[in-house]
Amino acid sequence: xxxxxxxxxxxxxxxxxxxxxxxxxxxxxxxxxxxxxxxxxxxxxxxxxxxxxxxxxxxxxxxxxxxxxxxxxxxxxxxxxxxxxxxxxxxxxxxxxxxxxxxxxxxxxxxxxxxxxxxxxxxxxxxxxxxxxxxxxxxxxxxxxxxxxxxxxxxxxxxxxxxxxxxxxxxxxxxxxxxxxxxxxxxxxxxxxxxxxxxxxxxxxxxxxxxxxxxxxxxxxxxxxxxxxxxxxxxxxxxxxxxxxxxxxxxxxxxxxxxxxxxxxxxxxxxxxxxxxxxxxxxxxxxxxxxxxxxxxxxxxxxxxxxxxxxxxxxxxxxxxxxxxxxxxxxxxxxxxxxxxxxxxxxxxxxxxxxxxxxxxxxxxxxxxxxxxxxxxxxxxxxxxxxxxxxxxxxxxxxxxxxxxxxxxxxxxxxxxxxxxxxxxxxxxxxxxxxxxxxxxxxxxxxxxxxxxxxxxxxxxxxxxx
Amino acid sequence: xxxxxxxxxxxxxxxxxxxxxxxxxxxxxxxxxxxxxxxxxxxxxxxxxxxxxxxxxxxxxxxxxxxxxxxxxxxxxxxxxxxxxxxxxxxxxxxxxxxxxxxxxxxxxxxxxxxxxxxxxxxxxxxxxxxxxxxxxxxxxxxxxxxxxxxxxxxxxxxxxxxxxxxxxxxxxxxxxxxxxxxxxxxxxxxxxxxxxxxxxxx
Ligand code: SF4
Numbered sequence: 001x002x003x004x005x006x007x008x009x010x011x012x013x014x015x016x017x018x019x020x021x022x023x024x025x026x027x028x029x030x031x032x033x034x035x036x037x038x039x040x041x042x043x044x045x046x047x048x049x050x051x052x053x054x055x056x057x058x059x060x061x062x063x064x065x066x067x068x069x070x071x072x073x074x075x076x077x078x079x080x081x082x083x084x085x086x087x088x089x090x091x092x093x094x095x096x097x098x099x100x101x102x103x104x105x106x107x108x109x110x111x112x113x114x115x116x117x118x119x120x121x122x123x124x125x126x127x128x129x130x131x132x133x134x135x136x137x138x139x140x141x142x143x144x145x146x147x148x149x150x151x152x153x154x155x156x157x158x159x160x161x162x163x164x165x166x167x168x169x170x171x172x173x174x175x176x177x178x179x180x181x182x183x184x185x186x187x188x189x190x191x192x193x194x195x196x197x198x199x200x201x202x203x204x205x206x207x208x209x210x211x212x213x214x215x216x217x218x219x220x221x222x223x224x225x226x227x228x229x230x231x232x233x234x235x236x237x238x239x240x241x242x243x244x245x246x247x248x249x250x251x252x253x254x255x256x257x258x259x260x261x262x263x264x265x266x267x268x269x270x271x272x273x274x275x276x277x278x279x280x281x282x283x284x285x286x287x288x289x290x291x292x293x294x295x296x297x298x299x300x301x302x303x304x305x306x307x308x309x310x311x312x313x314x315x316x317x318x319x320x321x322x323x324x325x326x327x328x329x330x331x332x333x334x335x336x337x338x339x340x341x342x343x344x345x346x347x348x349x350x351x352x353x354x355x356x357x358x359x360x361x362x363x364x365x366x367x368x369x370x371x372x373x374x375x376x377x378x379x380x381x382x383x384x385x386x387x388x389x390x391x392x393x394x395x396x397x398x399x400x401x402x403x404x405x406x407x408x409x410x411x412x413x414x415x416x417x418x419x420x421x422x423x424x425x426x427x428x429x430x431x432x433x434x435x436x437x438x439x440x441x442x443x444x445x446x447x448x449x450x451x452x453x454x455x456x457x458x459x460x461x462x463x464x465x466x
Numbered sequence: 467x468x469x470x471x472x473x474x475x476x477x478x479x480x481x482x483x484x485x486x487x488x489x490x491x492x493x494x495x496x497x498x499x500x501x502x503x504x505x506x507x508x509x510x511x512x513x514x515x516x517x518x519x520x521x522x523x524x525x526x527x528x529x530x531x532x533x534x535x536x537x538x539x540x541x542x543x544x545x546x547x548x549x550x551x552x553x554x555x556x557x558x559x560x561x562x563x564x565x566x567x568x569x570x571x572x573x574x575x576x577x578x579x580x581x582x583x584x585x586x587x588x589x590x591x592x593x594x595x596x597x598x599x600x601x602x603x604x605x606x607x608x609x610x611x612x613x614x615x616x617x618x619x620x621x622x623x624x625x626x627x628x629x630x631x632x633x634x635x636x637x638x639x640x641x642x643x644x645x646x647x648x649x650x651x652x653x654x655x656x657x658x659x660x661x662x663x664x665x666x667x668x669x
Contacts, residue, residue, distance in 0.1 A: 017663045018656065023638025026653065028663055040501035051654065055664065066499075080499045087501045121669055147556045149585045149648070157653035159660055252669065260668060 004270035007236050008167055008202050011142045011267065015125045017159060024161040030124040032059040032154045033110045034097070036066055036084040037413070038129030042152035043091040051156045053095040058158060060119055061092045061099040064109045065130075066413045069376050069403040072102055081414065095155075108379020108405040111135035111347035115219065116381050118248025122237035122264045127154060132347050132429060134225040137234035138218035139241055140267045142202070144232040165231050166276040168198055169269075171207035174283035179463040181357060182217030183349060183427065183446035185209060186224040187289035187299045189281060194313060195297035199229030201277065204269060209283050210235050215244040216353040223348045224429055227296040236268040288462055290334055290425075291444040293322040294433050302449060302461050306332050325433055326441050327421075337459040339443075341424035342373040342450050343436070345403075346410035349427035350378030352385045354447040359394045361451035361465045367399035368457030374416060375400055376408040398455070412437045425453040469587025471646035475569055475615045476625070479542035480533050481605045486548045489579065492558040506557060507564030532609045542613055544601055545572040550579025559586045569615050571622065573598045584639050585648060591615060591622050597631045600624065617644055 005013075018026040034042075039061070046053070053059065066081040076082040085102060092099035100106045106113060111132055114120045122140035127133060131145035150160050170189060190197070203225050210218060218235050225233030242264065245251045252260055291299035292306050298319075300307065306323070308330045309316040323329060328337075344350070344358050355377070367373060375395065377383040383405060386392050392402060409416040410428040412435065418424045420439025427450050431442035445453070448462035455465075497509045515526050522529040533540065543562065549572040550558060559582040562570065570588060573595045583590045593601070604611050604624050612625045617640060623630040635643075642648060653660065 017660055020638050022636050026656070026660075028660065028667065030667060030669060037498075041503045044502060045650075049650070051650075054657070054660070083501055084499070124669065147582060147585075149556055149582075149650075153650050153653065156650050157657065157660060158664065159653050161649050161653075263668065 004273040006167055006169075006269045006273045006275065007140065007204055007234060007267055008142065009273070011123055011125070011140070011234075012164060014123070015142075020161075024163045026159050027125060027162050029127050029154050029158055029160060030058065030121075031114070031119060031126045032151075032158075033114055033126070033128035033130075033133070034059060034061045034088070034151060035110050035128070035130065036063050036088040038148050039091065039151055040084060040087040041148050042129075042155060043087070043095075045149070045152040046155055049156070053097065053155045054158045056096045057098075059097045059155065060114070061088055061097050061101075062107060062110050062113055063088055063101045064107075064405075065407045065411065067102050067406040068414055069374070069406045069408045069416055072404045076102070078414075105380050108377070108381065109347045109350060109407055111219070111223065112350055112378030112382065115139065115215070115244075116248065116379060118245055118251030121245065121251070121260075122241060123267055127160060131226045132223050134230070134232040135219050135223040135347055137222035137225065137232050138215060139245070140234055140237035140264070142232065142234065143222075145226070165202045166200055168201040168203045168230070168277040168279070169275040170203055170205050171278070171280045172205070172209040172283055173207045173280065174209065175212070176209060176283045176286060179288050179448055179461075179466050180283070180286055181288075181446040181448060182213055182220040183224075184286055184289045185283070186221045187291065187296070187444065187446075188286045190224065190228045190297050191289070191299040192281065193228055193279065193297075195227060195295040196229040197297070198225070201230050203230045203233040204275070205233055205235045206269070207280075211238065213240075214353060215240060216351045219351070220348055224296070227429055237264050288446060288449050290449055290459060291431050291442070292326060292328055292334060293319070294325055294431055295322070296429065296431060296444060298322060298431075299444065300334065302334055302445075302459065304334060306330055306334065334459050335461065337443075338423060339371060339425050339453045339458055340422040341418050341426075342371055342454040343376070343409045343418075343424055343426040343428060344447055344450050345374065345376030345378065345408055346428035347378060347407075348410075348429045349447050350376060350382065350405075352382050352389070354427065355382070355386050355391050356389070357447040358451040359391045361448060361462060362398040362400065362455055363394045365398055365455045365465075367454055371454055371457050373400050373454050374403055374409055376403045376416075377405050379405050400454075409436050411435065412440070418442070425450050425459070469563070469646060469648065470568070472568065472587065472589055472617050472643040474617070475541060475589075476612055477541040478610050478612050479544045479571070479601070479605060480527055480540050480567075481544050481602055482527055483546045483602055485546040486551055487545055488551045489555050489558040492550070493555065493561045498555065498557055503560055505564070506561040507566065510561040510565045539566045541566060541568045542615065543567045543570045544598070544605070545570060547572065547574045547595070547598075549575050550583070551576040556582045556586070559583045559588060563588055571598070571601065571613075584643065587643070587646075587648070589615065589617060589635075589643060591633045593622060593631050593633060597622075597629075600629055
């Protein structure tokens with residue numbers, strides 16, 4: 001009998017073109033996503049070498065990081081943003097790469113449009129010059145972010161060079177309680193193991209909680225893998241995965257699909273396969289979460305108090321600096337903290353399920369008058385779903401507006417910046433100093449916690465509204 | 467992007483004994499909106515090097531004539547412990563290369579920076595803390611003192627005294643640097659193998 005293998009090993013080993021002695025593995029890349037910010041210099045490098053794109057049909061371009069989220073029909077005002085968008089369009093055209101630019105009906109955040117169009121499939125290797133490429137791991141793919149030289153490398157050779165990372169399994173058993181979403185599960189795990197707890201590892205998520213989760217929820221979980229330092233995270237494909245993918249625009253069809261199904265069914269960790277680290281948590285311990293500090297590991301249950309410095313592993317000095325930036329103090333209650341901004345969106349929580357969750361609370365209520373809310377769908381397809389399902393009407397009646405798709409306030413590279421000193425409850429993935437604008441203070445949370453904050457104007461427990 | 471071959475480098479050095487020099491200091495985030503890899507050297511250590519009105523800060527080492535031999539730019543940067551920590555931006559390595567450095571010496575490098583450096587043609591040489599002290603002392607005694615970095619032999623030597631230490635590098639990366647290849651050159655040389663492999667992919 002052959003040695004038992006993990007899901008990760010099965011997918012990795014199937015992509016090794018060559019093993020270099022005393023060096024990295026040469027790994028074949030099935031799908032490559034590019035966007036306007038990290039690709040221009042890679043294309044210049046390619047030009048300098050006079051190398052073609054080896055397999056242009058394996059790369060997909062979308063504009064998202066640096067795009068406006070209102071008036072997308074008008075020319076982009078910021079000249080540097082406009083020049084990055086033009087470069088992407090020009091390069092895509094020149095090298096025959098499919099390009100979903102601003103205004104294209106399939107445009108949206110790269111990690112939203114890949115899966116929703118069936119470009120992402122189980123068993124693939126997927127890379128993109130953006131660290132949240134880990135999102136695609138939800139489908140049982142090995143997916144991770146790369147640097148600009150590597151973008152050039154994939155364009156020219158469809159391969160990258162990587163030493164094989166170590167493996168970690170995170171199991172969460174049981175059933176999540178009322179109001180606990182996938183975002184709460186992953187924020188809880190990160191708070192338990194810290195923002196660097198999985199550095200050097202590739203994570204597999206296992207257990208009942210992830211088995212019961214929708215694909216949208218699994219994407220939220222895998223997306224945040226990078227926030228505990230992991231290279232990426234993945235979940236074994238199952239019936240949920242296949243029914244999500246079947247019939248999507250670019251998913252394999254007919255006999256091609258039928259041939260792949262038996263292969264996909266082999267993509268799971270064998271009984272007896274081992275991990276370098278194996279962690280287990282219980283869903284019953286998890287309540288809706290919120291962060292209070294300046295890294296995603298500094299989070300707690302929404303009804304809890306901010307921990308004392310001596311309870312934190314990171315070191316008291318950086319912890320105190322973090323609280324100072326946030327304008328918080330040890331032992332304060334999170335409930336009742338005033339909120340100025342609410343951001344629903346990003347590749348973490350900008351999908352239809354997130355808007356459904358948000359709407360479930362704001363329905364029949366009103367936005368707090370002092371709160372500015374930016375609701376930004378992850379793609380035009382999500383935007384259309386919001387309209388078709390009647391969610392837009394609910395949002396409008398509650399005093400909200402919907403913006404146009406893009407990364408928006410997740411990284412605040414466009415105009416959507418939280419002003420200095422203001423508090424934003426945000427469904428995105430990073431609460432670093434200045435991430436959402438210079439001086440901005442970010443509280444990461446789920447769409448339900450964001451909705452509760454939007455109607456009350458302060459940090460609130462969403463369960464009272466469910 | 468291709469770079470110059472690296473075999474034996476002999477040069478005087480620029481000393482920067484600060485610990486934890488992070489990539490935000492090497493190249494501040496506001497310089498990441500560019501669409502070309504050009505001019506990053508001008509912004510290397512921008513906020514340490516220039517005042518807000520763009521006049522040079524006299525006390526910063528890159529602006530100190532003692533360490534800038536006219537006509538023979540120094541190619542070795544000697545940094546304190548944990549050089550290159552922080553974000554993964556490759557722009558930090560671009561800026562160092564573009565400025566003219568080919569080698570950075572320190573007693574410890576942040577992981578991603580070390581990789582990015584090699585990828586753009588900069589040799590990161592990790593020495594013992596004791597040897598690092600010797601280098602700083604030698605430069606202080608004679609700012610023009612020369613170092614020799616010998617990649618084939620994997621040694622770094624203070625030429626004035628003959629003091630020498632060996633450094634580590636994996637044989638794949640060493641081969642790339644000595645031949646002026648980068649990973650892309652290596653991969654392009656196995657293009658047929660990659661194309662054959664691609665045929666076997668089910669999607
Ligand atoms: S939404 Fe944020 S994390 Fe996601 S791709 Fe855009 S910038 Fe990156």
